[in-house]
Amino acid sequence: MPIAFEKVNYIYAPKTPFQYEALKCIDLAIELNKITAIIGPTGSGKSTLVQHLNALLVPTDGTVYILDRELSSNQKNKDLKSLRQRVGLVFQFPEYQLFEETILKDVMFGPLNFKMTEEDARQKSMTALTMVGLDESFYERSPLDISGGQKRRVAIAGILAINPDVLVLDEPTAGLDPQGAKSMMELFVELNRKYKKTILIVTHDMDHVLNYCDNVVVMKKGEVITHQQVNDFFFKGDTVKEIEMALPQRLRVVESLREKGFKLDSKISNLKDLANAIKKEISHE
Amino acid sequence: MNNIALGRYLPLDSIVHKMDPRYKLVAMLVLMVAIFFPSGYIGYAIIGSFVLFSLLLAKLNIKMILRAMKPMLFMLVFLTFVNTLVLRTGYVLIDLFGFKVYSDAIFQTLYITIRLLLMIMVTTILTASTKPLDLTLAIEDLFSPLKRFGFPAHEIAMMISIALRFIPTLIDETNRIMKAQASRGVDLKEGTFKEKIMAILSLIVPLFVSSFQRAEELADAMEARGYIPSAKRTRYKQLKHTMKDWVMMFCVICVLGSVIWISL
Structure with missing residues (x-):
C-alpha cells in the first residue's frame, strides 16, 4: 500500500490539561496518481492528517505508510529529509515562509537544501516559476514586495521546484481571487495528468472538489467519515447531504430548477448533459 | 516548544486562583525578598514549607515545577564545577588523586540550588494561578498612584x-x-x-x-475603534480583595519577619 494510514491516532500535548485528540483511529488508503480532496469543517483534523504525510507529525498510535517508508511512534524515524524530498507539503498561507532577497533565490532554497546542484536548482526553479505563471521579470524582485496572490505562487513554486512525487496542499486557494484560484487548480490538474504526480488538496471549496478532483475524503471531528470517488460522492447515495457543507454551484442550480418545476435528473454529472436537459425543458413549454 | 511549563497559566479551580492578583503579586515580591535574605537552611525550611503549602493549595503538580527546573540543569552543573574549583574552605569531602573537593563547595551549590528552586516555585505559583491579563491589571493598579507624577x-x-x-x-x-x-x-x-x-x-x-x-x-x-491611551476608561473586571487575601498577606509577612529575625 503506497500511502496508507493504519489505526492512526494523534494527540496534541498529551498528558497535560491542554491535551487534544486531533485524529481518532484513522484508517485510510490514498490512491497514487490521483487528485484526492480532503474536506471537512474547521477543526476536523485535516491539517493534522496531511502533516503526517511528510513526517512533520508522527502518529501517537498507529502507523503511516508512505511510498516505501513506514512511520510510527515506536521506532526511530531517521532520514526524514529524503521523505520530504518526495512528499512536498504546501502549508496554509505559505506566503509567510518567504524570506530570501529575491524570488528566484527563495524558490531555489528548497532544491539547494535537498543537495541539488546550483545549476540544476536554478533550472528547476525557473521551470516551477513558469508553471505558476511568474515570468522572468519577477526573478530578481523581493518576495516581500509583491502582491499576496503572487506570494502564494512563489511559495508553491518553492515546493514544485523540489519536484516531489506526492504534492500535498493545505487550502492552496484560500483568499485568492476566483480567477487565480481557477488557474491554480488547473495547474494541479496538469501536474497530475502530465507528470503523474499524486496530489492531495485540503479545501473548503466544493466546486473545486467536483470540477478537479478524482477522490474525496470527508473528515469530521478527527475521523474519516467517507472516502469515495468524486462522482459517486456527489451523484450516488446521500452522504453529500449528510455532511452539511454547501453543495457545488452546479448542483445547487439543478436543485433550484427542480424546485421551480423543471423535470431534471438530480444526478446529472456532466455540464453538457445539464445544458441539454435544460434546453429540452424550455422548448417543451 | 509546547513544553514550556514556566510562566504558563493553568486553568484550575483553587482558592489561590481566586485570590486578588494584586495581593498575589505583592506576596510574590515579599517572598522574593525573603528568599534573598541570608537566613540559612532554617529560613529556607520556613519559606519552603510555606511555598509547598501554597503549591498544594493551588492544586499544582510538583512534577511541573521540576520540569520548569530542567533548563536550569546546565547552569547548576556549571555552578557545581566552578564551585568545586574555587571554594577551598570547610573540610575535605572527597580526595580524588590529590584534587580535593571541599564541603563548602557542595553546600554552597546546594544552597543556591534550593534558592533557585524556591524562586521558580514562587513565580510558577503566581503565573500558573493568575491569568496574564489579571496580572497586568494588578500591575496597572499597583502603579496607578504614580500616575500623578506622569508615570504611564x-x-x-x-x-x-x-x-x-x-x-x-x-x-x-x-x-x-x-x-x-x-x-x-x-x-x-x-x-x-x-x-x-x-x-x-x-x-x-x-x-x-x-x-x-x-x-x-x-x-x-x-x-x-478610537483607542486613546490617555482616555479615562472603566473596567469590566473589577479587582476585589476578600478575607483570604488578607490572611495570605499576613502569612507572607510572618514568613518575611521570621526570616529577617533568623538572619539578624
Missing part, C-alpha cells in the same frame, strides 16, 4: 498585556514556519555551520515580517 501606568500595562497576548501566537507562528521550512528541506539539527545559519535565517526573517505586519494591523484596529 496604563500604557505600560497595555504594552505588557499585548506582549503577553502574543506570546502563544508567536509560538504557534514559529512552529508553523519551522514546519513549512522543514518541508523545504531545512534541518535544524544536522548540517554544516553555514546551513544552520541559513536555517535560522529562514525562520527569523518570516517571523519578523509577520510580527511587524501583525503589529501594524493591531495598531490600525485599535485606532479604528
Whole structure:
C-alpha cells in the first residue's frame, strides 16, 4: 500500500490539561496518481492528517505508510529529509515562509537544501516559476514586495521546484481571487495528468472538489467519515447531504430548477448533459 | 516548544486562583525578598514549607515545577564545577588523586540550588494561578498612584498585556514556519555551520515580517475603534480583595519577619 494510514491516532500535548485528540483511529488508503480532496469543517483534523504525510507529525498510535517508508511512534524515524524530498507539503498561507532577497533565490532554497546542484536548482526553479505563471521579470524582485496572490505562487513554486512525487496542499486557494484560484487548480490538474504526480488538496471549496478532483475524503471531528470517488460522492447515495457543507454551484442550480418545476435528473454529472436537459425543458413549454 | 511549563497559566479551580492578583503579586515580591535574605537552611525550611503549602493549595503538580527546573540543569552543573574549583574552605569531602573537593563547595551549590528552586516555585505559583491579563491589571493598579507624577501606568500595562497576548501566537507562528521550512528541506539539527545559519535565517526573517505586519494591523484596529491611551476608561473586571487575601498577606509577612529575625 503506497500511502496508507493504519489505526492512526494523534494527540496534541498529551498528558497535560491542554491535551487534544486531533485524529481518532484513522484508517485510510490514498490512491497514487490521483487528485484526492480532503474536506471537512474547521477543526476536523485535516491539517493534522496531511502533516503526517511528510513526517512533520508522527502518529501517537498507529502507523503511516508512505511510498516505501513506514512511520510510527515506536521506532526511530531517521532520514526524514529524503521523505520530504518526495512528499512536498504546501502549508496554509505559505506566503509567510518567504524570506530570501529575491524570488528566484527563495524558490531555489528548497532544491539547494535537498543537495541539488546550483545549476540544476536554478533550472528547476525557473521551470516551477513558469508553471505558476511568474515570468522572468519577477526573478530578481523581493518576495516581500509583491502582491499576496503572487506570494502564494512563489511559495508553491518553492515546493514544485523540489519536484516531489506526492504534492500535498493545505487550502492552496484560500483568499485568492476566483480567477487565480481557477488557474491554480488547473495547474494541479496538469501536474497530475502530465507528470503523474499524486496530489492531495485540503479545501473548503466544493466546486473545486467536483470540477478537479478524482477522490474525496470527508473528515469530521478527527475521523474519516467517507472516502469515495468524486462522482459517486456527489451523484450516488446521500452522504453529500449528510455532511452539511454547501453543495457545488452546479448542483445547487439543478436543485433550484427542480424546485421551480423543471423535470431534471438530480444526478446529472456532466455540464453538457445539464445544458441539454435544460434546453429540452424550455422548448417543451 | 509546547513544553514550556514556566510562566504558563493553568486553568484550575483553587482558592489561590481566586485570590486578588494584586495581593498575589505583592506576596510574590515579599517572598522574593525573603528568599534573598541570608537566613540559612532554617529560613529556607520556613519559606519552603510555606511555598509547598501554597503549591498544594493551588492544586499544582510538583512534577511541573521540576520540569520548569530542567533548563536550569546546565547552569547548576556549571555552578557545581566552578564551585568545586574555587571554594577551598570547610573540610575535605572527597580526595580524588590529590584534587580535593571541599564541603563548602557542595553546600554552597546546594544552597543556591534550593534558592533557585524556591524562586521558580514562587513565580510558577503566581503565573500558573493568575491569568496574564489579571496580572497586568494588578500591575496597572499597583502603579496607578504614580500616575500623578506622569508615570504611564496604563500604557505600560497595555504594552505588557499585548506582549503577553502574543506570546502563544508567536509560538504557534514559529512552529508553523519551522514546519513549512522543514518541508523545504531545512534541518535544524544536522548540517554544516553555514546551513544552520541559513536555517535560522529562514525562520527569523518570516517571523519578523509577520510580527511587524501583525503589529501594524493591531495598531490600525485599535485606532479604528478610537483607542486613546490617555482616555479615562472603566473596567469590566473589577479587582476585589476578600478575607483570604488578607490572611495570605499576613502569612507572607510572618514568613518575611521570621526570616529577617533568623538572619539578624
